[in-house]
Amino acid sequence: xxxxxxxxxxxxxxxxxxxxxxxxxxxxxxxxxxxxxxxxxxxxxxxxxxxxxxxxxxxxxxxxxxxxxxxxxxxxxxxxxxxxxxxxxxxxxxxxxxxxxxxxxxxxxxxxxxxxxxxxxxxxxxxxxxxxxxxxxxxxxxxxxxxxxxxxxxxxxxxxxxxxxxxxxxxxxxxxxxxxxxxxxxxxxxxxxxxxxxxxxxxxxxxxxxxxxxxxxxxxxxxxxxxxxxxxxxxxxxxxxxxxxxxxxxxxxxxxxxxxxxxxxxxxxxxxxxxxxxxxxxxxxxxxxxxxxxxxxxxxxxxxxxxxxxxxxx
Numbered sequence: 001x002x003x004x005x006x007x008x009x010x011x012x013x014x015x016x017x018x019x020x021x022x023x024x025x026x027x028x029x030x031x032x033x034x035x036x037x038x039x040x041x042x043x044x045x046x047x048x049x050x051x052x053x054x055x056x057x058x059x060x061x062x063x064x065x066x067x068x069x070x071x072x073x074x075x076x077x078x079x080x081x082x083x084x085x086x087x088x089x090x091x092x093x094x095x096x097x098x099x100x101x102x103x104x105x106x107x108x109x110x111x112x113x114x115x116x117x118x119x120x121x122x123x124x125x126x127x128x129x130x131x132x133x134x135x136x137x138x139x140x141x142x143x144x145x146x147x148x149x150x151x152x153x154x155x156x157x158x159x160x161x162x163x164x165x166x167x168x169x170x171x172x173x174x175x176x177x178x179x180x181x182x183x184x185x186x187x188x189x190x191x192x193x194x195x196x197x198x199x200x201x202x203x204x205x206x207x208x209x210x211x212x213x214x215x216x217x218x219x220x221x222x223x224x225x226x227x228x229x230x231x232x233x234x235x236x237x238x239x240x241x242x243x244x245x246x247x248x249x250x251x252x253x254x255x256x257x258x259x260x261x262x263x264x265x266x267x268x269x270x271x272x273x274x275x276x277x278x279x280x281x282x283x284x285x286x287x288x289x290x291x292x293x294x295x296x297x298x299x300x301x302x303x304x305x306x307x308x309x310x311x312x313x314x
């Protein structure tokens with residue numbers, strides 16, 4: 001079972017990527033019982049970072065994660081995306097640069113492989129072409145990124161990906177428990193591990209066989225997700241209560257200015273972070289938003305302390 005936070009990008013006051021603070025984020029994710037990190041994803045503002053910035057950020061995250069893995073003896077996986085180009089040639093350059101900077105798996109963004117008005121057949125042809133440009137030893141994943149448009153995998157596209165035997169991960173963003181259940185049936189027996197990005201359907205998907213969580217909210221209360229994926233079978237009643245809480249917390253994804261909220265929250269967790277983003281106006285983070293984050297942090301601390309008293313964490 002896995003819990004992968006979606007990595008946010010810290011900046012210096014002058015607006016440059018703050019690699020030193022990014023390393024502290026990696027430590028924080030590790031200390032809060034995450035099994036890995038989804039690096040250079042939409043939460044990382046990849047559409048607003050140039051390739052050099054994406055590569056340097058990924059290399060920093062990967063090297064720090066592997067240092068922690070080596071010193072602790074505990075697996076700490078890094079999967080990485082970062083291909084934002086409009087052409088397959090651009091994307092091949094981007095993905096190969098990310099691979100060379102270090103990652104355990106390259107994650108392909110589903111909306112980069114075909115336009116919204118193009119068919120599944122076009123998507124498959126483009127995917128075949130892109131795969132030929134990537135290292136044969138590179139393990140892969142899939143990410144139904146919502147920006148610039150969300151392209152959900154159809155059963156036909158999923159069958160194709162399964163047939164390649166190269167895809168180990170899928171970040172599912174369909175937010176539909178019934179669809180997730182069908183995808184799990186379709187991929188049963190394969191090497192593909194489905195991670196649900198939607199916290200409201202997480203427990204139901206885990207019971208149906210999902211392999212964990214990969215989403216925004218692990219930037220706010222990662223230990224609750226770590227607890228849930230490890231204990232939902234052992235403590236089903238408490239799991240229902242934890243699910244109700246994280247499902248409610250998850251509605252802050254809409255209406256509050258993420259990732260500014262996550263960066264402000266890092267300050268509350270003791271990691272000084274400039275509340276700057278390239279995809280949001282800084283003034284969008286109001287006193288109201290800060291108050292909401294403080295309240296969620298207080299509630300999270302209280303819930304985690306109760307779980308710790310029960311000895312339910314890893």
